[in-house]
Amino acid sequence: MxxxxxxxxxxxxxxxxxxxxxxxxxxxxxxxxxxxxxxxxxxxxxxxxxxxxxxxxxxxxxxxxxxxxxxxxxxxxxxxxxxxxxxxxxxxxxxxxxxxxxxxxxxxxxxxxxxxxxxxxxxxxxxxxxxxxxxxxxxxxxxxxxxxxxxxxxxxxxxxxxxxxxxxxxxxxxxxxxxxxxxxxxxxxxxxxxxxxxALSPLFAEPPVHAQLSGVTLPVRLQLREKNETLASFTGSFLFTHTGYSGPAALNLSRHVVRQRWTHPEAQVYARFAPEIEDGQERVFWQNLVKTHARKTTSNALSTLLPHRLAEMMAAEAAAGRTPLGKLNRETQERLRELTLDQRLPVSGIGGYRFAEAxxxxxxxxxxxxxxxxxxxxxxxxxxxxxxxxxxxxxxxxxxxxxxxxxxxxxxxxxxxxxxxxx
Ligand SMILES: Cc1cc2nc3c(=O)[nH]c(=O)nc-3n(C[C@H](O)[C@H](O)[C@H](O)COP(=O)(O)OP(=O)(O)OC[C@H]3O[C@@H](n4cnc5c(N)ncnc54)[C@H](O)[C@@H]3O)c2cc1C
Incomplete structure (x- = not known):
């Protein structure tokens, strides 16, 4: 019937x-x-x-x-x-x-x-x-x-x-x-x-070390890694916020940050602020940057790649002062290279369902x-x-x-x- x-x-x-x-x-x-x-x-x-x-x-x-x-x-x-x-x-x-x-x-x-x-x-x-x-x-x-x-x-x-x-x-x-x-x-x-x-929620930083960069946006490659194991990786636009990080790359990574930490509690988030640089090319890239901008201050040299506020913050963090890039000691250069290409972000967690898109x-x-x-x-x-x-x-x-x-x-x-x- x-x-x-x-x-x-x-x-x-x-x-x-x-x-x-x-x-x-x-x-x-x-x-x-x-x-x-x-x-x-x-x-x-x-x-x-x-x-x-x-x-x-x-x-x-x-x-x-x-x-x-x-x-x-x-x-x-x-x-x-x-x-x-x-x-x-x-x-x-x-x-x-x-x-x-x-x-x-x-x-x-x-x-x-x-x-x-x-x-x-x-x-x-x-x-x-x-x-x-x-x-x-x-x-x-x-x-x-x-x-x-x-x-x-x-x-x-x-x-x-x-x-x-x-x-x-x-x-x-x-x-x-x-x-x-x-x-x-x-x-x-x-x-x-x-x-x-x-899922698709902003990342929170504790301490919010980048709060002063709130509003700065740039392309980035974000990786979630534990030791040498890459658990998730996204390349795309990225935004500093007053509480942490947002933008497509951060939002896409967010669900992995929570879920991977269930089994990989030591996993950390790393940012490559020059995402076009492939793995294995980091040293060559840095040598070229130093060669090309040897006489510039660190913040001015990094500003050729990155938003000026971020470049200034990295220069300050590496205590590079006004010394020309080409004159910095090896240790400071290593630190700057790391900050540019593999900076660990202090991601403590992600926004709850109120902030999530999925x-x-x-x-x-x-x-x-x-x-x-x-x-x-x-x-x-x-x-x-x-x-x-x-x-x-x-x-x-x-x-x-x-x-x-x-x-x-x-x-x-x-x-x-x-x-x-x-x-
Ligand atoms: C801020 C924001 C922006 C987004 N932007 C995009 C975007 O641009 N593109 C994109 O692809 N995705 C986007 N998404 C995700 C996308 O909107 C959702 O994944 C999708 O709409 C989910 O559709 P759904 O029908 O499965 O669930 P929902 O849209 O959540 O619908 C579920 C419905 O069930 C009803 N309901 C729940 N319980 C009961 C009940 N007990 N009895 C009767 N009814 C009930 C609810 O009222 C609701 O209307 C966004 C999400 C958010 C939060």
Whole structure:
């Protein structure tokens, strides 16, 4: 018997819990496949993260999307999902719903309208045009199987559906409504939870030795190392802040700082302020610098490479004074070379979820089927988005994961529900 929506018994084909990026995409995909789809969200004003993403412009995706740009329990799993709804399809989808995208020099794609609001409005319109429904201010308290259906309990009453897609997000930016509500549901239903930590969060320095450089930005290579083992490495833009370090390289490294220190407690962060210098080329590079700028003061010589304030601070730290670079003793030169190419930063920790743009860890991928995002343990239960053990680099990757996993889960949830109702 085909289950149709009946306002009295509140039965649906697909219920999507959480109407953020992944949930809206899942609900649209379900409704466009002909399912009677309902999205429920605890917030009265939804889409907070879509609105704040990319500084309000929403960095929708990236020119280069590859599974290696994501941290997860399985690169193969992520690859499958990204293939099933890839960047080209993402472009076509947004074009179709009236949000053409443009590529910026950084490789990031933004809406031509430069507006996260345009993205949210278009997603809501697409859901409505496909016949899907959204109910806001509906905090889901529990989901559980009941016979062939899933019972979704809210403070306002219960709903039933053949398929349920959990898209409640992670823990980042809790004021947006994402407070990890979906994790205990998944665990109760037998799913493994990979421990969570903030990701894409600023690094804190203790003591904040570089506070006076707050606002200075430059390209850098950051490495997290323990002894001679490199645990993580990112090259990109870097920003000194009054409490530590930020910018893409620092944000990308942050989740590794916390998680690697679980097993590598001595791991430290090192900065190469001339990131173009390859390993093994340090001495040659320094000799050339000294030769070229032998008669300049250290700060003036380093200023040819680095922002002047940073150059001055390094010169002071090495006690180089006004002595010309070429006249400094070997020890001072070694110290300057180290400060320029391998400076240890006093990173004490990272910002909490309030500062984070994503959540590392989450519902383990092992218990899901990558072709459908369906639970291997609980038929009819699907997951998508940040709730999963997947976190991407800065640059549109987390949104892309939300679009791809949301589309795959939504389509599959609809297929499963419609198949069940015709059986
Ligand atoms: C400041 C900031 C900037 C960012 N910028 C970018 C960017 O430019 N590009 C990019 O790719 N990524 C960016 N991200 C990350 C990206 O926005 C998220 O990874 C993505 O939006 C996650 O989507 P989601 O749908 O999985 O989760 P969320 O967006 O967190 O949505 C989860 C939804 O579930 C709802 N919910 C939770 N619990 C319940 C419950 N019990 N009942 C009902 N509903 C519930 C929440 O209200 C919320 O609406 C940014 C994140 C932040 C915080």
């Amino acid at each position: 085909r289950l149709c929506y009946n306002p009295r018994v509140k039965d649906w084909d697909v219920i999507v819990v959480g109407a953020g990026a992944a949930g809206l995409m899942a609900a649209i995909a379900s409704a466009e496949r002909g399912a009677h789809a309902l999205a429920l969200d605890s917030q009265t004003k939804i889409g907070a993260k879509i609105l704040v993403a990319g500084g309000g412009r929403c960095n929708v995706t990236n020119e280069y999307v590859h599974p290696s740009c994501f941290n997860s329990g399985s690169e193969r799993f992520v690859d499958r999902v990204l293939h099933a709804f890839n960047v080209e399809e993402t472009h076509r989808f947004f074009e179709r719903i009236g949000v053409p995208l443009k590529l910026e020099k950084t490789g990031k794609y933004f809406p031509v309208a430069n507006s996260g609001k345009a993205v949210l409005t278009a997603l809501l319109e697409a859901l409505s045009s496909a016949g899907g429904e959204l109910r806001t201010g509906m905090k889901v308290e529990d989901i559980r199987p009941e016979g062939a259906l899933w019972r979704v309990r809210t403070q306002e009453g219960s709903y039933s559906a053949r398929s349920v897609v959990v898209c409640t997000g992670g823990l980042a930016l809790p004021k947006s409504g994402s407070n990890g509500a979906g994790y205990p549901w998944a665990q109760t239903l037998g799913h493994t939870l990979v421990p969570t930590t903030p 959540t590392a860890g989450g519902v383990a991928l092992d218990d899901l089927e990558p072709a459908t995002m369906q639970s291997r343990l609980r038929p009819g239960l699907f997951f998508a988005g940040e709730i999963l053990d997947v976190d991407g680099w800065l640059g549109g990757y987390n949104c892309q994961w939300a679009w791809s996993s949301g589309a795959v889960a939504g389509r599959s949830a609809a297929r499963a529900a419609l198949k069940a109702t015709t059986e």
